[in-house]
Amino acid sequence: MYDLQTLQYLFDVQGYLVVEDVLNSDEVAELNERINEQDLPEPGKVQRFGSAPDGPGFLQWGKSFCSLLDNPTIMDILRFRLGDCFRLDRIYGMYMREGMPRGGLHADYGASSPTSRSKHGEYFPFKDNEIHNGFVVVTWNLADTGPDYGGFCCIPGSHKGNYRLPQEIAVEPEKASCVIIPEAPAGSAILFSEALTHGTAAWNGAHQRRSLLYKYCVSSMAWTSRRVAQPEDIELTDRQKILFRDPADPHRHFPSLF
Ligand SMILES: O=C(O)CCC(=O)C(=O)O
Numbered sequence: 001m002y003d004l005q006t007l008q009y010l011f012d013v014q015g016y017l018v019v020e021d022v023l024n025s026d027e028v029a030e031l032n033e034r035i036n037e038q039d040l041p042e043p044g045k046v047q048r049f050g051s052a053p054d055g056p057g058f059l060q061w062g063k064s065f066c067s068l069l070d071n072p073t074i075m076d077i078l079r080f081r082l083g084d085c086f087r088l089d090r091i092y093g094m095y096m097r098e099g100m101p102r103g104g105l106h107a108d109y110g111a112s113s114p115t116s117r118s119k120h121g122e123y124f125p126f127k128d129n130e131i132h133n134g135f136v137v138v139t140w141n142l143a144d145t146g147p148d149y150g151g152f153c154c155i156p157g158s159h160k161g162n163y164r165l166p167q168e169i170a171v172e173p174e175k176a177s178c179v180i181i182p183e184a185p186a187g188s189a190i191l192f193s194e195a196l197t198h199g200t201a202a203w204n205g206a207h208q209r210r211s212l213l214y215k216y217c218v219s220s221m222a223w224t225s226r227r228v229a230q231p232e233d234i235e236l237t238d239r240q241k242i243l244f245r246d247p248a249d250p251h252r253h254f255p256s257l258f
């Protein structure tokens with residue numbers, strides 16, 4: 001794995017980052033086993049599972065899901081994006097079977113966002129060598145994803161873009177060479193800024209896509225008015241509990257995670 005400085009550089013210029021081998025094969029198998037136990041409907045009409053809010057979502061399915069909340073490798077990377085104080089805003093799992101179609105390209109902030117009023121190219125304030133960029137998603141891949149299969153796709157660098165996504169790319173992203181599907185094997189985590197133009201590519205793998213998405217934001221922000229609940233009967237660490245707090249000003253009303 002690259003050192004933190006290099007990861008910071010790559011995350012900044014690309015708007016996303018793939019960190020491989022964060023989980024070993026036993027850890028991936030354990031998470032998959034817990035998901036198998038849920039007897040979820042076949043992916044098809046539904047593409048999401050274990051969402052929260054409301055409730056604790058898939059965090060209730062076992063301690064291994066809670067350990068991902070503050071995985072040490074990922075926490076260090078999140079820290080340089082979100083500062084010392086950030087919260088968990090929402091979670092969900094994504095599963096797909098062969099032949100499932102793509103979703104639309106979108107971004108929640110910046111030029112292509114339908115709602116954000118943040119100035120184009122300015123959602124990404126860089127101050128004192130830190131990027132306090134609002135929302136970062138950590139996607140844990142429990143099955144191989146990449147150009148051969150599908151899964152997460154994005155336009156690298158688009159988080160700094162000043163223009164809206166052109167219609168001809170939005171309509172046929174699979175034909176646009178600027179839209180990439182990063183190689184992200186089982187056990188890897190994809191981190192991306194919600195300001196990045198991204199989406200879900202059609203799934204062509206014979207195996208099921210399985211990813212767990214954890215969405216974090218700076219402590220003073222919130223996406224929804226509802227909160228992810230702590231799981232019952234699973235012991236969380238003090239640090240993990242901080243992630244469930246209500247939005248508040250960093251440091252003054254929200255403690256540091258570090
Ligand atoms: O991983 C994917 O398929 C994309 C998920 C997505 O659009 C999101 O998390 O906002």
Ligand SMILES: [Fe+2]
Pocket residue numbers: 106198199
């Ligand atoms: Fe998205």
